[in-house]
Amino acid sequence: MKERILEILKKSNTYVSGQEICKQLNVSRTAVWKVMNQLKEEGYEIEAISNKGYKIKKSPDSITDYELLSQINTKYIAKQIEYYEEIDSTNIRCKILAEEGAQDGILVVADQQTAGRGRRGRAWKSPKGSSIAMSLMLKPDIMPSNASMLTLVTAMALVKGINDAAGVDTKIKWPNDIILNNKKLCGILTEMSSELDYINYVVIGIGVNVNMTEFPEEISHIATSVAIELGHPAKRADIITKTMEAFEKYYDIFLKKQNLEDLVEEYNHQLIHKDREIRVLGSEEEYQAKALGIDKTGELMVELDDGTRKKIRSGEISVRGINGYV
Incomplete structure (x- = not known):
């Protein structure tokens, strides 16, 4: 119900009465009041005025499932989301869900990831409350030999999503590093379970440096964050939802020919080199x-x-x- 109440409040430019929310959701006023109090405790600034109703004045930097679902606009990508305050690896969880028969397009998101991996087995840590760690599970009807191109599709979606959400100018360093001001902003790790001629599932892990203000000395010369480049924090939920919306668009184009033919021009426009x-x-x-x-x-x-x-x-x-x- 949190998701639906947030969605109703965000879509309105004015106050929404408790009676109207009750009517839309077919719930009691007490139930609505309880959810409003829960949201306030989580950092949502909600104004309540007698005879007028409720209005969101300010949202926290939250990436909970109900926050993301209240604003995402896709047909099937990330329409089901699992959120964790802390997890070892979103990719590991996503693979477990795939083996258990989870639906195509499920997204796993964590506020903190303790044992994430990048390419070539490198560690990718996601500090609490300042980065994005998420994994998307897909069941594409394509040949396994074509699955590696999904990493490039993801890179395109990240560039569009981050640029739209934060107003920055990210680029791609081939094949899939996301670059901002000549430093690395994101990492992508794609893993696949397949047979000779079909794919069981693909898991795409994504890590984005959003609101970190410093990095370990050994990577400080090549790593950056959205906040460092903007000079102020960015909303992680906006980046996630815009990226997933862009991914669905590019993914659908990719699936038509099982290659990047119709995406080459846009990818090359995003290519920093x-x-x-x-x-x-x-x-x-x-x-x-x-x-x-x-x-x-x-x-x-x-x-x-x-x-x-x-x-x-x-x-x-x-x-x-x-x-x-x-």
Whole structure:
């Protein structure tokens, strides 16, 4: 009921009477009063005036399931949300839910994550109340060989979601690092359970540095947060809902052809290295090239000094700027 009451209050530009809320939800005035008190205890500033009703004056930086569901506008992505104040890993929980038969598009969100992982097994910690740790579970009807492109779809959604919600200008460092002011803002980890010719499920883990104001010394030169760049805190719920809305849009486009053909132009527009010189780092070689953009499979096309063009695949190779991370 919290979700529905929040939704009613947020959609109204004026006061909503307790009687109107009771009528819409078919509940008693006492039930509405109890929920209002609970919301106030959680940090919602709700004004109550006799003969007028209730009005939200200010919302806390909450990412509870009912806060997110009260504002998200999607058809099936994140229409079911599990929220935890603290969890070891949202990806682990999401995989358990998938094995138990959870519905396609379920989202797991945590206020604090203690044992998250990034690419290549690196630790990804999410401090309480200042970051986003979430995992989305999908059951796409695509070939397993095409699943890696979902990471790029997610990167596009994060750029649009963060930019729309916070008013910043994030970009993508191929294939899926989200960059703000030449520093890393987000991490994405995609995991899959599949057979030879079909996918059981895909779990996409997302970590976003939102309101942190400092980082460990070893990563402070390459990491940033939305708050650091804005100069003030951002609402995490806005970033989550805008990102999920953008993901649904891009995901539906991807599913039509099971590739990035109809997303290439927008992805390349978001690509921070487009038409710039980069360093290509492989396990056995390192060279300099010009980044031209991705193709429909998500491979990065580069041009060498002699004019030769080649494609590079993520997972095997990483890229850096000429003089640093970006």
